[in-house]
Amino acid sequence: MSDTRHYFRPTGFIDAPFGYDGQFARLAGGLQFFSAWEVIGVEGRKRVSQQLVPVDRIDAHFAGLPADQTEAAKTTIARATTPRPALELGSRIVRLDQPQVMGILNMTPDSFSGGSAVLDDPTAAAALAIDMSAAGAAIIDIGGESTRPSATTVWEEDEKLRVMPVIQALASSGTAVSLDTRKAGVMEAGLAAGVHLINDVSALLYDDRALEVMKAATCPIVIMHFPGTPVAPHSNDDYMDPLIEVYDWLEDRVDTLVEAGIDRKRLIIDPGIGFGKGVAANLALLNGLSLFHGIGCPILLGASRKRLIGALSNEAPEDKRLGGSIALALKAAEQGAQIIRVHDVPETVQALRIWRGMRDKALSPG
16 A cells, blocks of 8 residues: 555574575674565554565565655665674774674762762773773763663763763773763763763753754764653653654654764664663564664664563562673674673673674584
8 A cells, every 4th residue: 555654674584695595685784694574564553564575575575566665665675784884983993794792881879880889980980991891892881870760860060070080081091982971061071082972862852952063073873762752761651563663763863863964874773772661662672673774774772781671580680680681682683783782791792702603603604
């Protein structure tokens, strides 16, 4: 039907492409190969069709669509299979043809990550960042404001006082530093001090100046989905189809930022696990994560120690969620996520190295 929108999710993953000429595609230039597209037809907020179309028959599938839908489908498929360029983060080049770990360093008193223990010691906090980098984290994400439900908003100057000394202490270390903030003034201060990436859970919607600040910069930007308002990102959990609705929101936000003058190549998307989403919605996003490659941006997944894990494991507290965090990291890797944001860096890096070893073996002919 002409008013049906079609979505294309890579699926039917195969261990290796050898012997399957023409029957597979490579996911975003990474280590995953797939043999089919799940084609989802949506009208309004309701799915009206779902079918599996082999990769080598997708052109025939286009033949039944109106011209505008065919063009849109080909664009989506090209975006899902096009390699993502490496991130240039200061002296570090972070390749996105494989999953990379982003280590979390929260400089907040209510955090359960290492930064809470060294709030008044930026040298010790910087040492923690360097230790995570040495353990295999490609990027360190430093934040000075909690965004968990019911967290208190932090004054901009207080946020700067928490993060800037650590960023400055890391300036000559060669560490790739990401700054987790919603505030334009904090972004400006961080970029001036040598921050290489901005991670904004409000997708540049919280602060009216954030868009202009980032247009003037050149660094990559993580934009995250949230269903509420920029001030209250957890305030709404009303989904008919969370996978499709989060996809639409992120696609629209990316298009808006591109139209505003930000190069699409600078944008990284995050589905926002745990932000205004219950267990069912989170699981739908995790199971369907490969759909988001169709937006054409690298995918960051932040599910480490999230409430979801506790809900599925007898209410395990935050410091007892390592196993669940690793399970979700591997799920993300299997679906081609390029950046996995975690608290437990050595353990996650080890798990991904084992995963990578299995992939390398599968991709070695003979």
